[in-house]
Amino acid sequence: MKVEVQSKKLVQPSAPTPNQSRKLGLSFIDDLLFSKHAGIVYYYRARESTHEIHTLQRLHRLEESLSETLALFYPLAGRYVEEGLFIDCNDQGAEVIQAKVDGTLDQLLQGDLDRDLFNSLSKFPLPAANNPLVVVQVNSFNCGGLAISLRFSHKIGDMYTMAMFMNSWATACRSGIQEVVPPNFELPSLFPVKEPALIQWPTLPFRKKFALARLKFSGQALSRLKAASNASNSSDSIANNSQRSRVEIVSALI
Numbered sequence: 001m002k003v004e005v006q007s008k009k010l011v012q013p014s015a016p017t018p019n020q021s022r023k024l025g026l027s028f029i030d031d032l033l034f035s036k037h038a039g040i041v042y043y044y045r046a047r048e049s050t051h052e053i054h055t056l057q058r059l060h061r062l063e064e065s066l067s068e069t070l071a072l073f074y075p076l077a078g079r080y081v082e083e084g085l086f087i088d089c090n091d092q093g094a095e096v097i098q099a100k101v102d103g104t105l106d107q108l109l110q111g112d113l114d115r116d117l118f119n120s121l122s123k124f125p126l127p128a129a130n131n132p133l134v135v136v137q138v139n140s141f142n143c144g145g146l147a148i149s150l151r152f153s154h155k156i157g158d159m160y161t162m163a164m165f166m167n168s169w170a171t172a173c174r175s176g177i178q179e180v181v182p183p184n185f186e187l188p189s190l191f192p193v194k195e196p197a198l199i200q201w202p203t204l205p206f207r208k209k210f211a212l213a214r215l216k217f218s219g220q221a222l223s224r225l226k227a228a229s230n231a232s233n234s235s236d237s238i239a240n241n242s243q244r245s246r247v248e249i250v251s252a253l254i
Contacts, residue, residue: 046144
């Protein structure tokens with residue numbers, strides 16, 4: 001199974017960033033983090049109704065909604081200025097890579113673990129001063145399924161930030177940008193950088209080989225875990241109004 005990159009482009013925000021918001025300083029928490037790109041991949045099986053939708057049409061809608069989402073998350077379309085410890089919100093855009101996978105989604109998820117293949121679904125950006133802070137790769141399978149990867153500079157957010165951005169993008173794509181709750185960027189003003197952090201992150205750990213593992217959960221197992229977890233909420237006056245999702249349950253178990 002091979003992954004062939006078919007196109008690369010920069011997707012810019014649908015509306016320009018106001019001049020008064022063009023410069024966003026880092027918080028001291030952001031300054032402590034390294035500038036590597038963290039990543040996650042979301043897998044989507046094709047629905048019967050999507051077989052009639054051309055891949056290019058889906059990609060167009062993904063790019064259109066991404067552009068709208070970047071207008072709200074405008075720092076993510078900017079560039080990190082290391083010397084000044086701030087984000088230049090210059091609307092240069094996020095990089096979007098379109099790739100074609102020669103195989104089906106089931107072959108990937110149920111076949112042998114191939115680290116190189118999984119890595120090719122979400123490539124690390126090369127180190128550069130003018131790198132995009134966000135890199136998206138949309139991988140299309142022969143079955144109509146998709147694997148959408150997101151690389152996110154750790155200097156501008158953590159996994160919670162990444163999840164919030166993806167959730168907002170999904171909402172914009174599915175229901176329209178008017179349904180997205182705008183984020184705020186007040187953290188740098190509350191916890192500004194007073195002096196540069198003295199932490200020097202070593203490069204050696206990133207050269208080591210990492211193990212790749214797959215954990216499989218059947219639908220029945222997830223249902224039992226979810227039922228048991230939500231049942232335990234019944235005695236909690238604060239938590240009994242909410243139902244834990246499958247993602248929350250699996251994350252807690254791991």
